[in-house]
Every structure is written in structure tokens, then in C-alpha cells.
Amino acid sequence: MARPEAQKRYRHLVQHCTDHIPENTPVISRFAPSPTGYLHLGHIANACFVWGITRALGGRVILRMEDHDRERCRPEYETAILEDLDWLGLEPDLGTLDTWQKGATIYRQSDCGARYQSALDKLIAQGRAYACDCSRKSLSERLAPGKNDLVYDGHCRERELDFAQPDTSVRFCVTPDAVQFDDLLLGVQVQSPVEQCGDFPLYDRHGNWTYHLAVVIDDLAQGVNLIIRGEDLLDSTGRQEQLAMALGRETRPFIMHHPLIMDAEGRKLSKRDADTGIRELREAGCSPETVLGKAAWACGLLDQEIPLHPGALPELFR
Numbered sequence: 154m155a156r157p158e159a160q161k162r163y164r165h166l167v168q169h170c171t172d173h174i175p176e177n178t179p180v181i182s183r184f185a186p187s188p189t190g191y192l193h194l195g196h197i198a199n200a201c202f203v204w205g206i207t208r209a210l211g212g213r214v215i216l217r218m219e220d221h222d223r224e225r226c227r228p229e230y231e232t233a234i235l236e237d238l239d240w241l242g243l244e245p246d247l248g249t250l251d252t253w254q255k256g257a258t259i260y261r262q263s264d265c266g267a268r269y270q271s272a273l274d275k276l277i278a279q280g281r282a283y284a285c286d287c288s289r290k291s292l293s294e295r296l297a298p299g300k301n302d303l304v305y306d307g308h309c310r311e312r313e314l315d316f317a318q319p320d321t322s323v324r325f326c327v328t329p330d331a332v333q334f335d336d337l338l339l340g341v342q343v344q345s346p347v348e349q350c351g352d353f354p355l356y357d358r359h360g361n362w363t364y365h366l367a368v369v370i371d372d373l374a375q376g377v378n379l380i381i382r383g384e385d386l387l388d389s390t391g392r393q394e395q396l397a398m399a400l401g402r403e404t405r406p407f408i409m410h411h412p413l414i415m416d417a418e419g420r421k422l423s424k425r426d427a428d429t430g431i432r433e434l435r436e437a438g439c440s441p442e443t444v445l446g447k448a449a450w451a452c453g454l455l456d457q458e459i460p461l462h463p464g465a466l467p468e469l470f471r
């Protein structure tokens with residue numbers, strides 16, 4: 154039932170983690186949806202990897218709400234995510250489903266502003282962060298035609314702007330060094346943040362902590378030592394590595410970027426299919442096992458689309 158070639162790859166990966174994790178160190182990973190919408194099949198494919206691998210390693214899964222973007226997040230989406238996970242039988246070990254209604258939690262990013270501020274202050278004191286008042290428009294006007302306007306040119310690095318000015322973002326000073334890391338599935342990766350993005354925002358002009366800042370600080374604060382996420386996030390790993398180092402991280406976590414969900418011909422699933430909501434599948438009469446099986450099959454973990462019980466997820470990786 155597990156795809157033989159997939160199982161071979163992942164069994165090796167689990168063995169590698171077992172061999173390299175320091176003794177008496179629990180494996181901690183996280184499932185981190187953003188409450189900007191409902192859970193869809195792409196999320197559940199990620200959950201199959203997170204729960205399956207972490208449980209195969211005897212580790213713990215954190216449920217983290219990545220609601221750093223205050224304009225796009227809605228409380229009703231958070232509630233819906235909790236309900237859908239409960240329905241699917243995907244129980245986190247930290248940030249458990251029953252704790253979320255009780256008030257602020259360290260696993261919800263919008264409750265962690267003080268933690269982010271203190272990290273930002275540290276970076277500013279070290280000279281690794283600075284205020285920037287460039288708009289996207291002013292940046293693209295400055296750059297040569299045809300140049301990628303997503304690569305920041307360092308315009309405000311030496312301007313010593315006031316952090317308290319309105320419409321001011323805070324950027325992280327990347328270093329020119331390339332970042333090398335060993336992805337558990339993709340092997341050695343070399344990335345150059347200075348060419349990919351340049352100095353990137355930690356706090357945006359609209360008053361939001363950015364994804365990069367929040368995710369790096371949360372992983373550090375929560376002792377995450379196994380990061381499992383989709384290949385679509387691969388490009389952001391190098392810059393997050395530089396940020397984690399600047400914040401004093403001593404041990405690099407295991408990092409794995411898994412395949413995104415595919416159709417029967419092995420093509421990346423269309424946005425529309427990948428966005429099939431778990432709510433819609435529930436309403437259409439699917440069982441939790443049917444939905445898990447569908448997600449696991451679509452990301453190449455099963456050789457056919459058959460129902461899958463959440464308790465059987467670790468077996469796909471052993």
C-alpha cells in the first residue's frame with residue numbers, strides 16, 4: 154500500500170534522524186497553518202509527512218497558528234482548522250486542540266508580539282536590522298528595467314531612519330555568504346540570500362511581523378529540531394538560516410522539503426484541485442480516512458488511493 158520507492162526514501166530518512174539526533178533529545182516538529190482560509194488537501198499532505206515522520210521517530214508535533222498577518226487572518230478560520238484536524242484525528246502533542254479556546258497561547262503567533270519585539274531589538278542592537286521607508290513602487294523605479302524588483306537593493310541600510318516613523322518597515326541585513334544545508338530529501342542545497350532577495354523585511358510597513366521573522370523565532374523558542382514543509386518553501390530556507398544564526402541558534406534542525414501534491418500523471422495538482430477544501434470533502438460525505446488517503450496518495454506516499462487511518466501514518470515511513 155505504501156509506495157515502495159517512497160517507503161525506501163523515507164525509511165532511510167527516519168533512520169538518518171535516529172542516528173544523528175543527540176541522545177535523550179525528543180524530536181519536535183510542527184504543523185503550522187495560517188488561518189487565512191480553510192484547510193485544503195495540500196495542508197493535509199503536509200500533515201501526513203509531519204505526523205507520520207514525527208511519530209515514526211517517537212517525537213512530538215506542535216500545532217502552531219501562523220497568524221502573523223493580521224489583515225488576512227480570521228478567528229473563524231482558526232476555529233475551522235481546529236475542527237477539521239479534530240475530525241481527521243490529527244492530534245497535536247503541543248498546542249493541543251482543547252487549549253485554543255482558553256485564551257492566549259505561545260503557539261499562536263498573534264499572542265507572541267513581545268517575543269518578536271525582543272528578538273528584533275537584539276538584531277537592531279547588533280546592527281543586523283534597520284528601518285526602511287521604501288515602497289514597492291519606489292524600489293521598482295530605482296532598479297534597472299528587467300531587474301527583479303523583489304531583490305532589495307540596500308537603499309536604506311546607511312540612512313539611519315527612525316523606526317518610529319509611520320509606514321516604516323524593518324529589514325534584516327543579509328550577509329554575502331552563501332548558505333549551505335543538507336535537506337533530508339533533496340540533499341545538499343546552496344542558496345545565496347543576497348541574490349535571491351537581498352535585505353528582507355522582519356516587520357512590514359502595515360505593522361505586521363513577517364513570516365520569516367515569526368517562523369524562525371518560534372522554531373527557536375519551541376525547540377523545533379525537525380522542519381518538514383513543502384518544496385514551495387525551499388527558496389526561503391537560506392535567508393531563514395541566516396536569521397536563525399544571527400539570533401544565536403546553536404544547532405541546526407533537520408530540514409526536509411517534501412513533494413507537493415500531484416495528479417495521476419505526476420503533474421503538480423492545479424491550484425483549484427490542490428485547494429479542494431476539507432470542508433467540501435466532508436460535506437460530500439467523505440470519511441476522515443478517505444481524505445487522509447486522498448492526500449497521502451496525491452503526494453506520492455501511497456501507490457493507490459485507499460482510505461488511511463491517522464494511526465497508520467508512521468507505517469508509511471518505517
Ligand SMILES: [Zn+2]
Nearest residue numbers: 285286287309
Ligand atoms: Zn528602503
